[in-house]
Amino acid sequence: MASSKKWATSISSIAAVMYFLLIIFQIPLFRVPCRFGTCKTPIEITSSQLIATELFPTYVVKVLLYPGAIVHVIIKNRTLPSYSRLLDLYNTSSLRKYTAVSDLQHLEIVAGSYLSVVGAFVGLWRQGRMSLFGTMLIIWGLLRENILGQIHRMFPTKSIRMYPMLMVAVVCAFLSIKKDVRKLIHGSKARRVKLS
Known part of the structure; x- marks a missing residue:
């Protein structure tokens, strides 16, 4: 049977790769108004x-x-845009209409997004808490906006939503932290010893 250190390393490495794939392949995690x-x-x-x-x-x-x-x-069965026309796919023409004041309305989501993206890349070679903090900041920002209802007053046609994949991202971000996974493994072993 493998040691808890090897199990923790394997689990955290797989979780870090899964988190990276969720972020880099742009799997929808939430919906929020932004510059795009x-x-x-x-x-x-x-x-x-x-x-x-x-x-x-x-x-x-x-x-x-x-x-x-x-x-x-691939999902929508369309032709691949050229590298030079990639930004047209993301509607960059609306960037000038969006004000910086609106970014301050959901600052936690913006900061959490930065931490999530950087944490996904850093987590590939050194597992840390950056991706977990980023994901938790995004969740806090989405909950705050929904509870306070500020976004509905400013943008009545655009609502904020959390998708189920956001919870998968939280679990992957948490499991990518090797120390926490080791604590979970040690805790489960201690519980099994007490039961037997």
């Missing part, structure tokens, strides 16, 4: 912010968006 119109993934929110603020060159944003665009094209 409506964003459903942390990468869309992060990319819209990077394009609007011009912090990074456009090709960096395209590299982030391209894997998810490939998945969406």
Whole structure:
């Protein structure tokens, strides 16, 4: 039987890869108004912010968006957009109409999206808590907006939603932390010893 350290390493590595795939392939986790119109993934929110603020060159944003665009094209059975026309797929024409004040209305979601995207990449070679904090910030922001109802007053036609895959992302982010997985394994072993 393998040691708890090996089990924890295996589980956290698989969870980190699954979290990375959820983020990079842009599996819809939520729905919130953003600079693209409506964003459903942390990468869309992060990319819209990077394009609007011009912090990074456009090709960096395209590299982030391209894997998810490939998945969406395969699912919808459409032709793959060229690299130069990739941003047209995400409706970047609405970027100028969206104000920075609106970003402050859901600051937790924006910050959580940044942490989720960076945490997904960092988690591939060094498991940490960044992706879990990012996902929890997104959930807090979505719950706060729904409870306070601010977003419904500002954008009555665009509502905020959480999709079930967000809970899968939380579980993957939690299980990608090796120390916490080891504690779970030790706790379950101690419980089995007490029962027998």
